[in-house]
Amino acid sequence: EEELVNKSVENDTLQTELQSLSVRASDASNIAWQEKKMLDDEKKLALREKLNEEQSAEVTMKLRELNNWKAKAARTERYEREMLAAQKETHIMEKEVHRLKKLVADRDNTVYGLRTQLSSQREEWNKASCESTIARLKKDAVVMRNKITAQQEMLRNRS
Numbered sequence: 080e081e082e083l084v085n086k087s088v089e090n091d092t093l094q095t096e097l098q099s100l101s102v103r104a105s106d107a108s109n110i111a112w113q114e115k116k117m118l119d120d121e122k123k124l125a126l127r128e129k130l131n132e133e134q135s136a137e138v139t140m141k142l143r144e145l146n147n148w149k150a151k152a153a154r155t156e157r158y159e160r161e162m163l164a165a166q167k168e169t170h171i172m173e174k175e176v177h178r179l180k181k182l183v184a185d186r187d188n189t190v191y192g193l194r195t196q197l198s199s200q201r202e203e204w205n206k207a208s209c210e211s212t213i214a215r216l217k218k219d220a221v222v223m224r225n226k227i228t229a230q231q232e233m234l235r236n237r238s
Contacts, residue, residue: 179234186230193223 200216
């Protein structure tokens with residue numbers, strides 16, 4: 080009987096230890112599950128952070144790219160405005176060149192007329208040997224020379 084009692088006590092003790100071990104195993108399993116969940120959550124968080132960093136870097140790169148395109152567009156717009164201004168200025172200068180060519184042609188015609196007139200007057204001088212005619216022609220030549228010089232100066236000042 081004593082042996083039965085001892086065995087019964089030992090059995091109760093073993094069962095108590097078994098229950099205690101079972102509770103500890105369950106607690107350890109719960110703790111392990113919680114730690115695994117925490118590790119998974121940490122991994123997810125780390126992945127999110129990495130993804131956020133990558134996306135942030137991509138957004139920064141896209142913003143730089145956008146700013147570069149905006150700067151290029153602004154430069155292109157400025158170049159187009161400058162080109163239009165240059166075309167307008169070229170058109171104005173072409174008109175001015177045409178006007179100046181006309182003035183030169185008029186001056187050349189005037190010079191030719193003066194030379195023709197002087198030739199005719201020389202013949203008069205030779206025929207008539209008239210000093211008054213010579214004096215008058217000299218005055219005319221000076222006046223015409225002054226006109227030509229004035230026109231030449233005006234042409235030089237404009238170009």
